[in-house]
Amino acid sequence: MKFSLRIASFSAPIIALAISFGLSSLILLFIGKDPIETFQIMFEYGIKGKSIVSIINRSIPLYISAIAVAVGFKMGLFNIGVEGQYLVGSIVAAFVGSQFTIITPLHILFIILIAVACSAMWAAIAGYLKVKKGIHEVISTIMLNYIGTGLISYSLTNVFDEKGSEYELPRTPELPETGQMPALNNLFRLEDLQDLHGFLFVAIIVGIFYYWLVWKTTLGFDLRITGSNPVAAKFSGINPNKLIVVAMVTSGGFAGLVGLGPLLGYFHRFTIDFPTGLGFAGIAVALLGRNHPFGMGVGALLFAFLERSSQILDLNDVPKEIERMLQAFILLIVVVFYEVIRRFIVKQQVKDASKKVET
Amino acid sequence: MTQNIFRSIFRRYIVITPILLVLIVAQMEEYSQLTTSGTFGAAIRLAIPIMLAGLGGLYSEKTGVVNIGLEGMMIMGTWFGAWGGFTFGAWQGVFIGMLGGALFGLIHAIATVSFQVDHIVSGVAINILAAGVARFLNVIAFEDIAFASSTASPRITGDIGKLTVPYLAGGQINGEETSNLFGYIEELNIFLVSDFAGLVLGFLSNISHLTIFALAIVPLSVFVLWNTPIGLQMRSVGEYPTGSESLGVNVYLMKYIGVTISGALSGLAGAYLVIAGTGIYLEGQTGGRGFIGLASMLFGNYKPFGILMGSGLFGFADALQLRSPKAVHGLLVIIAIFLFVLALKTLFEKKYIPSLISLVLSSGFLIWFLNSESIPNQFVYFTPHITTLIVLSFSNQRIKLPEKIGVPYKKGELN
Numbered sequence: 001m002k003f004s005l006r007i008a009s010f011s012a013p014i015i016a017l018a019i020s021f022g023l024s025s026l027i028l029l030f031i032g033k034d035p036i037e038t039f040q041i042m043f044e045y046g047i048k049g050k051s052i053v054s055i056i057n058r059s060i061p062l063y064i065s066a067i068a069v070a071v072g073f074k075m076g077l078f079n080i081g082v083e084g085q086y087l088v089g090s091i092v093a094a095f096v097g098s099q100f101t102i103i104t105p106l107h108i109l110f111i112i113l114i115a116v117a118c119s120a121m122w123a124a125i126a127g128y129l130k131v132k133k134g135i136h137e138v139i140s141t142i143m144l145n146y147i148g149t150g151l152i153s154y155s156l157t158n159v160f161d162e163k164g165s166e167y168e169l170p171r172t173p174e175l176p177e178t179g180q181m182p183a184l185n186n187l188f189r190l191e192d193l194q195d196l197h198g199f200l201f202v203a204i205i206v207g208i209f210y211y212w213l214v215w216k217t218t219l220g221f222d223l224r225i226t227g228s229n230p231v232a233a234k235f236s237g238i239n240p241n242k243l244i245v246v247a248m249v250t251s252g253g254f255a256g257l258v259g260l261g262p263l264l265g266y267f268h269r270f271t272i273d274f275p276t277g278l279g280f281a282g283i284a285v286a287l288l289g290r291n292h293p294f295g296m297g298v299g300a301l302l303f304a305f306l307e308r309s310s311q312i313l314d315l316n317d318v319p320k321e322i323e324r325m326l327q328a329f330i331l332l333i334v335v336v337f338y339e340v341i342r343r344f345i346v347k348q349q350v351k352d353a354s355k356k357v358e359t
Numbered sequence: 360m361t362q363n364i365f366r367s368i369f370r371r372y373i374v375i376t377p378i379l380l381v382l383i384v385a386q387m388e389e390y391s392q393l394t395t396s397g398t399f400g401a402a403i404r405l406a407i408p409i410m411l412a413g414l415g416g417l418y419s420e421k422t423g424v425v426n427i428g429l430e431g432m433m434i435m436g437t438w439f440g441a442w443g444g445f446t447f448g449a450w451q452g453v454f455i456g457m458l459g460g461a462l463f464g465l466i467h468a469i470a471t472v473s474f475q476v477d478h479i480v481s482g483v484a485i486n487i488l489a490a491g492v493a494r495f496l497n498v499i500a501f502e503d504i505a506f507a508s509s510t511a512s513p514r515i516t517g518d519i520g521k522l523t524v525p526y527l528a529g530g531q532i533n534g535e536e537t538s539n540l541f542g543y544i545e546e547l548n549i550f551l552v553s554d555f556a557g558l559v560l561g562f563l564s565n566i567s568h569l570t571i572f573a574l575a576i577v578p579l580s581v582f583v584l585w586n587t588p589i590g591l592q593m594r595s596v597g598e599y600p601t602g603s604e605s606l607g608v609n610v611y612l613m614k615y616i617g618v619t620i621s622g623a624l625s626g627l628a629g630a631y632l633v634i635a636g637t638g639i640y641l642e643g644q645t646g647g648r649g650f651i652g653l654a655s656m657l658f659g660n661y662k663p664f665g666i667l668m669g670s671g672l673f674g675f676a677d678a679l680q681l682r683s684p685k686a687v688h689g690l691l692v693i694i695a696i697f698l699f700v701l702a703l704k705t706l707f708e709k710k711y712i713p714s715l716i717s718l719v720l721s722s723g724f725l726i727w728f729l730n731s732e733s734i735p736n737q738f739v740y741f742t743p744h745i746t747t748l749i750v751l752s753f754s755n756q757r758i759k760l761p762e763k764i765g766v767p768y769k770k771g772e773l774n
Contacts, residue, residue, distance in 0.1 A: 031499050078479050133752040138427055138479065139657075140751075142650045146744040154737035284487055287480060319498045321509070324491035332470070332484045339476045 012341045013288065016334035024326045033318050041316055046309030053193050058304035060203045060261040061086075061275070063297055065282025067210045068254035070291035072137075074214055075223040075247050076230070081126055081141025082255040083279025084148030089119030090259030091152050091172065094270035095160040098173040107178045108264060112202075116256035122148065123252020127245040137248070145279075156270065171271040181264035197265030206257060207293045213250075223247060255279070284331045290338065303327055380693040382554055396545055398678050399561025404635065406667075406674025407573045408433070408628040408645075412652025413659065413666040414580055415624035419464075421584060421661070422617030423597035425765040427482025428467050430649030431489030432622045435459040436629020438493040441640030442500055444515030449634050452515055453569060456630025457623045463489060464622015465615070472614045475767035494642065510642035519634055522571065524563040567635040573627065580663040593617050597761035600768045610768060625649060647744060654747045661761070669750075676746040687742060688733045695724035 025035035045051060065082055072079035079085075093115035097107065126144055129135040157170040165171070183195035190196060214220035222243055226233040234240060262275050285303055289296030310323030412429045419426035439459030444452025463485055470481040494509065501507035506514065525537040541563065544556035584590040595603040596613040604610050628648070633640055651673050658672070659665025679687050698721035705714040 027495075078483070080483065129748065129752060135748070135751045139650055139654055140748060142647055143654075143744040143748050146647050147741045147748075150737045150741040154735050157737075158735070280487060283483055287484065319495065319502075321491070321495040321498045325495045328484070328488035328491035332466070332481075332488050335476050335480050335484055336470055336474045339474050343475070 008341055008345060012337040013334055016330055016337050019333050020326055020329035023329050024322060027325065028318070028322065031319075038313065038316070038318050038322075041312055042306075042309040045312040046305050049190075050193055051308050053190065053196050055301065055304045055308045056200065057195075057197045057261070057265070058307060059297075059300040060197055060199050061258045061278045062281055062285050062303055063203050063300035064206055064254060064261070065258045065278045066285035066289060066296040066300060067206060067282075067293070068251050068258065069279075069282045069286040070289075070296060071210070071214070071223070071251040071254060072247055073227070073286055073291050074220075075227040075243065077244060077247050077251070078138050079123065079126070079141055079248065079251045079255075080138050080283065081123065081144050081148075081279070082251070082258065082282050083277070084141070084145035085119040085122045085252045085255035086115075086258035086279060087152055087274070087276065088122045088148045089115035089117075089256035090263055090274065091156065091160060091270045092118045093256075093260070094172045094175065094263055097179045098175050098269065101176045101178050104178045104182075107176075108181055111175075111179055111264065112257065112260060115260055116253045119256030120249045120253040123248045123255065124245065127248030130248070131241045131244055156272070160270070162269075169272055172269045175264070175268045179264070180268055183265065195265065197261050199261035199265050202257065203261070206254065207297065210254070211293045219246065258282070281327075284327060287331060288334055302330075380696055382551065384689045384693055385554060396542070396557040396560035396564065398675075399558050400565060401678035402671065402675040403561055403566070403570060404674075405677040406670040407570055407635070408631050408648050409652045409655055409673050410667055410670035411573055411576070411624050411628035411631065412649045413655040413670055414576060414663060415460075415621040415628065416653045416656040417580065417621075417661060417663065417666060418584075418593070418617045418624065419467075419621035420656070420764055421597045421761060422593050422614045423600065423761055423763045423766065423768065424468070424471050424614055424618050424621075425478035425482065426467065426618065426621050427479050427650075427653070428463065428485030428489075429482075429621070429625045429652055430645060430647065431482075431486035432460040432463045432467075432625035433629040433632075433645045433649040433652075434486075434489040434493050435463050436626035436631075437633050437640050437644055438496055438512070438629075439626065440630030440633040441512040441515060442496070444517070444630075444634050445513055448517040449515060449519040450517075452634050453519075453572075453627065453630045456633070457626040460626015460629060461619050461623035464619045464625070467622065468615045468618035471767065472611055472618070475769055477767070478765050493640075497640065497642070512640035514638050515634060520568045522566050522568060527559075527563055569631055569635045573631060574667075576624070577663045577667050584663075589613075589616075594761075597763060600763055604770065610770070614768075625652075628652065651743060651747050654751055658750055672750060673743050673746060677743040679742065687739050688728070688731070690742075691724050691728040691731075691734070695721050695728060698724065 021039070025039075028035040028038055046055070065086065068082045068085075069079055093111045096114050097111040101107070102110070122144065123141075126137050126140040129140045130137050156172070160172045161170045162173045165173075181198040184198050184200060185191060185193065185196055188196065212220075214223060222233070222238050225236065226238060226240060226243055230240065258278050259274070263270070267274060281303060285296055285299040288299035288302070306323045306327060310320040313320040313322065412433055415429055415432070416426055436456040436459055440452045440456030442452075443455030447455070466488075467481055467485050470476040470484075471478050497507075497512060498509050501512055504513050523531070525532045527540050531537065541556045541560040545553050545560055547553055582590075584594060592603065592608045593613045593616065595606075595608060596610050596617075600610045603613075629645060632644055632648075637644065652670070655666050655669030655673060658669035659667070679690065698717045702714045702717035702721060705711075705717060
């Protein structure tokens with residue numbers, strides 16, 4: 001690709017950001033707040049040391065969730081059910097992990113494996129329903145989200161509840177010391193700040209693994225070719241049904257890791273306050289980052305930044321919900337501009353090619 | 360001849376067996392709630408939003424645009440309906456709710472039609488946008504009003520009005536009670552007849568005016584889509600856009616109309632939840648009903664009356680969980696028998712493994728039924744969602760999708 005076209009393809013998210021901030025500013029003006037001052041307050045609060053640790057912590061599950069979604073997207077499969085998948089995986093892993101003690105690395109590895117296996121199995125149902133029963137994965141995964149939520153709230157009170165605890169709300173027993181992931185503060189000399197989750201390392205490994213899986217393996221090649229040209233893929237001998245199940249299970253496997261950042265690093269148990277909504281946010285981040293491991297990283301950090309920095313707004317009498325609007329605007333506008341730019345680039349390439357043919 | 364009838368009945372076992380089983384179980388004293396007029400009335404109230412969303416999906420998909428954003432448009436309907444209902448009154452709320460949904464339909468149309476964004480991507484984005492916008496609007500609109508929070512609106516003002524048909528269902532004429540024919544039959548407790556009277560009574564008594572308005576949209580949609588020139592143009596755009604274009608149909612315009620109507624109907628679905636239902640906006644109140652509407656559209660094979668049937672089924676499942684968790688327990692035995700029938704059917708077809716699985720599941724449900732008094736609340740909560748999955752897994756094979764569904768169309772490009 002020519003350099004100018006490469007620049008063009010990077011312009012989409014920047015344009016989308018600019019327009020989204022513009023729209024949000026108009027809305028702020030409309031409700032009688034000063035947009036420049038508002039964004040300035042957000043920015044100043046967002047770059048404080050404390051905030052930065054919080055932003056990184058928040059971005060870890062967002063990033064992994066985006067990767068889970070992206071694995072499906074790469075082959076044109078829409079796994080909207082990351083939300084249910086990670087919650088199912090997290091609660092089972094939280095409970096099983098709390099039942100025994102072994103040395104830390106093994107313990108954590110075991111918890112990770114449990115979560116990945118449960119989430120992958122939950123996702124496999126949607127793959128099965130699509131292949132065998134022809135139910136579109138968007139509908140089945142959404143329905144499975146609700147079913148999962150119901151099962152979780154049932155099992156939290158009736159099966160996994162901590163026995164003999166005086167705490168009135170249902171929660172799983174606490175993970176023993178060995179099942180808790182140590183924080184990274186000592187490593188980066190951040191003694192006076194809150195815990196930086198050790199799961200950051202896992203997120204980075206997951207990102208590299210995702211890149212390797214999608215761009216360097218046969219499975220990844222099959223995924224990508226099915227996503228970009230299903231007919232060609234079929235004729236090249238790829239079994240689409242098998243691939244759908246494999247992709248769904250892989251996506252669900254990644255989803256299993258989403259809840260573990262908060263679980264191993266902060267909560268140490270599954271409670272009713274356990275973070276929800278990460279699955280849906282992951283869809284947004286995957287779309288924003290164009291399924292690219294680096295792009296999604298930037299997207300996750302951006303969304304985490306907006307989430308964190310908006311916390312200060314309530315103290316300044318601006319509704320912090322403006323941040324949700326801002327995220328949603330960015331998402332919608334960015335998908336439009338990616339398409340516009342993509343068409344523009346295709347047009348340019350056709351033009352260049354025809355010029356070459358003429359000369 | 361008789362053989363044909365039996366064959367066609369056997370082919371529809373998937374619809375007929377559960378209905379029969381429900382009827383039989385309903386004869387037992389404990390589970391009589393299954394077929395009372397009260398349950399059917401609730402089923403209708405719960406079916407209408409699903410039906411409206413399904414019809415919304417129909418208008419959009421007939422013009423070739425997949426609309427996963429129904430849920431989001433429905434969320435806009437709930438908020439705008441509540442806001443309009445609180446500020447101006449019930450009917451105004453309905454209208455404003457529709458406008459809110461239509462606005463989001465228009466956004467979906469701009470993204471998918473003018474900018475050719477992938478339909479599902481845009482739909483997902485619409486859902487996320489709607490959730491964010493509704494939360495924000497609720498915070499700024501009801502900031503200083505009592506009984507409102509960031510996730511709930513105050514109660515709407517005014518009432519949409521209800522109708523009970525006189526003579527047949529005991530409605531009033533000039534303030535005087537009249538006879539209640541179907542109510543009387545229902546009381547008699549005759550097998551089938553009384554159950555049917557319960558169903559009719561569900562439609563005739565205490566029915567919100569908004570329900571009548573919504574039900575009228577079903578035949579209207581048949582008329583508009585299949586009997587008017589514009590309906591023909593809309594359908595042709597979904598089947599064969601290039602050909603339609605060559606015949607002078609404005610493809611983009613038709614898609615815009617279809618998707619915007621789709622949004623308006625989803626908005627109505629949301630407004631219905633608020634104005635004929637809870638009376639207030641609650642965050643998350645749509646509960647996936649936009650997607651269930653989409654499922655009812657698939658179940659109804661892209662036909663308005665089919666959608667009505669499908670949503671009725673989902674509404675019934677939903678109503679049982681509200682009316683009587685006890686009755687949902689009765690469903691367990693129905694599922695067990697149904698799975699047993701399925702096991703026999705697959706056994707005759709010599710598919711041994713599916714047969715064995717059905718048999719095991721069937722006994723599992725039977726054991727569960729015999730060893731429990733009621734179903735836990737948390738399971739009751741997802742009855743409609745699991746019903747959706749089960750119904751779709753058994754009915755999905757015969758669907759005729761619009762030819763060019765989900766394919767972005769660009770003027771001048773061959774596709």
